Amino acid sequence: MDNSENSLVLVLMGSKSDWETMRHTSEMLKNFGVPHECRVASAHRSPELTRRLVSEAESRGVEVIIAAAGGAAHLAGVAAAHTVLPVLGGPRDSRTLQGLDSLLSTVQMPAGIPVGTLAIGNAGARNAALLSIAILASSRPELREKLRRYRAEQAKTIENETLP
Ligand code: RP5
Numbered sequence: 001m002d003n004s005e006n007s008l009v010l011v012l013m014g015s016k017s018d019w020e021t022m023r024h025t026s027e028m029l030k031n032f033g034v035p036h037e038c039r040v041a042s043a044h045r046s047p048e049l050t051r052r053l054v055s056e057a058e059s060r061g062v063e064v065i066i067a068a069a070g071g072a073a074h075l076a077g078v079a080a081a082h083t084v085l086p087v088l089g090g091p092r093d094s095r096t097l098q099g100l101d102s103l104l105s106t107v108q109m110p111a112g113i114p115v116g117t118l119a120i121g122n123a124g125a126r127n128a129a130l131l132s133i134a135i136l137a138s139s140r141p142e143l144r145e146k147l148r149r150y151r152a153e154q155a156k157t158i159e160n161e162t163l164p
Contacts, residue, residue, distance in 0.1 A: 014092075072101065
């Protein structure tokens with residue numbers, strides 16, 4: 001679902017190489033029927049594009065921004081500097097330090113500019129979508145109901161689990 005006209009969630013990632021992780025965010029948002037768009041925008045390599053996408057997001061109707069990056073992962077922090085929309089950070093599981101670098105770069109924001117940081121890697125990518133949905137659901141009862149159903153189905157799957 002990539003309709004920049006109606007997007008409620010803007011999903012940014014620092015590199016195309018992040019897509020393998022961030023497609024989980026997009027799939028989850030799609031499953032919940034949340035209009036969103038995914039863009040590559042780097043805090044370091046394309047700072048002007050990043051600033052523009054984030055600065056314009058609110059006036060385009062975006063309500064939550066997800067920003068994922070790996071290594072010296074400043075994307076979420078830079079995004080948060082340019083908007084008062086909630087920004088959720090997804091630390092990528094980087095090749096050299098397995099995401100610890102990304103986690104610390106994303107989570108250790110100075111007081112005054114918050115980033116809600118999720119777990120490293122795929123779990124964080126899925127949860128960034130779910131947390132966005134929870135934020136959007138505060139004014140959308142139908143989304144809240146979908147979240148309840150998702151949790152109930154998840155619980156049922158665990159309860160029905162069998163081991164070999
Ligand atoms: C970050 O550097 C990206 O978010 C990516 O996780 C990491 C490596 O990028 P590539 O060298 O694979 O483009 O900016």
